[in-house]
Amino acid sequence: QSVLTQPPSASGTPGQRVTISCSGSNSNLGSNTVNWYQQLPGTAPKLLIYSSNQRPSGVPDRFSGSKSGTSASLAISGLQSEDEADYYCAAWDDSLSGFVFGTGTEVTVL
C-alpha cells in the first residue's frame, strides 16, 4: 500500500545537487515525521534520514532532509558515483495504523 508518491527516477552529474520529493497526505506526512532509506543494488536498505531532517552517525552531510505539510524532500549535494541507489521515504500512517513506504526513486549518476 504505497501511499507516498516519489518520482521513479532522478539523475545528475558528479558534484551536482539532486532533490527527491515524497508526497503524502494528512494521515502520514501531515501528522508524522518522515524517514529516508538508501538501498544500494543487491543490499539491504540503510537508514539515511530520520525524524525528517536528522542524519544517523556515519551518514555524510551531503544528505539532507526536510518536510513541510504533506510533502517531504531528500537532497543530495555534491553527487558522487557511490550515491547510485534506490531511495525510499517512509512514515507512520495514522489512518492505516501502519508504516507506509514511498514508491521509490532510482538515482543515476551520469
Added chain:
Amino acid sequence: EVQLVESGGGLVQPGGSLRLSCAASGFTFSTYWMIWVRQAPGKGLEWVANVKQEGSEEYYVDSVKGRFTISRDNAKNALYLQMNSLRAEDTAVYYCARDGGSGGFDIWGQGTMVTVSA
C-alpha cells in the same frame, strides 16, 4: 557488533506455511520495537508488521492480516514471522529491522527469500 540475521526462507506451495526467524545480537533486544519489511522481486519496499517491546501490541499491513503473525522471544533475542495461507504475491525478500525509536528503522538484516510457487 549490532546485528540481525534472518533465516527460514525457502520455496513453499500456495496455501502452505513458513516461519521466519530473526536473531538479534549486540543490543538490548527487549527495549526496541521490531519490524518485518518485504520486497518483491524488482519492486519497492513494503512494511509487513511490527511488534512492541514486550509483545503486547502488533500491527499488520492489510494484505497479511489474519494470515501472518509476528512474535518475539526476548529471552532468546529472537523475532519471528509465522506465515500461513501463503500466496504467490507473498513472494519476496523478507527483512527484519529494528525501530531505532524515532520511527527510523536503523538496523536491518540481510534478508531471507520466500518463494511461493507450485
